[in-house]
Amino acid sequence: MQVRKFAVADATFERSPGQDADIFAANMIDQRHGGPITIGFGRYGPNQSLEETLAVHDVMVVIEGRLSVTSDAGTVTAGPGEIVSMPKGEKVTIRAHEQGAVTAYVTYPHWQEAAA
Amino acid sequence: MQVRKFAVADATFERSPGQDADIFAANMIDQRHGGPITIGFGRYGPNQSLEETLAVHDVMVVIEGRLSVTSDAGTVTAGPGEIVSMPKGEKVTIRAHEQGAVTAYVTYPHWQEAAA
Numbered sequence: 690m691q692v693r694k695f696a697v698a699d700a701t702f703e704r705s706p707g708q709d710a711d712i713f714a715a716n717m718i719d720q721r722h723g724g725p726i727t728i729g730f731g732r733y734g735p736n737q738s739l740e741e742t743l744a745v746h747d748v749m750v751v752i753e754g755r756l757s758v759t760s761d762a763g764t765v766t767a768g769p770g771e772i773v774s775m776p777k778g779e780k781v782t783i784r785a786h787e788q789g790a791v792t793a794y795v796t797y798p799h800w801q802e803a804a805a
Numbered sequence: 806m807q808v809r810k811f812a813v814a815d816a817t818f819e820r821s822p823g824q825d826a827d828i829f830a831a832n833m834i835d836q837r838h839g840g841p842i843t844i845g846f847g848r849y850g851p852n853q854s855l856e857e858t859l860a861v862h863d864v865m866v867v868i869e870g871r872l873s874v875t876s877d878a879g880t881v882t883a884g885p886g887e888i889v890s891m892p893k894g895e896k897v898t899i900r901a902h903e904q905g906a907v908t909a910y911v912t913y914p915h916w917q918e919a920a921a
Contacts, residue, residue, distance in 0.1 A: 690895075691878040
């Protein structure tokens, strides 16, 4: 593997599996590349939400917009430059605010393999 | 572990080990919390640089400013909202541009343990 740089403009978004909201994911690095972590971008339409029990450790960095994440620990809200840490096993509801959101994510291990 | 949110304003920065440039790191989640990944913020002063052979897989998301990363693969430059993937084993030089930079980072496994 080599050092690589990714921009949202390089991403090919696909609808996140298991839900039909306007929420999309674009893996840039994943199990195909041989490393232990998945790296990608997420895109959330205005006021869209998904509920999920996390099969992997998932870290989001908000690039644009704003998201709220509700779990047993309550609700946290994050905007540009803020990080949300979502440990494996947590049940979360992720909800974009009215302007939608773009995120960068890192998961360990690979979320597509854990979901399979 | 619980879902948590982090902002740069919450971070306590310390000089990155093994170098004396104005480059600082602030772990928000690490080996003390029991999970497999370290999450934190990095801060680079204007035109500061460090050279390192990566002991862990390291992902940076640029929050502010601009960085260039030089490796065997050449040089990539990243600005706000862009991701740099730096695989374990790569030798990199990370250099902030004239405005400095703030990053979010995720490492697998924990960089402080790998460096110890």
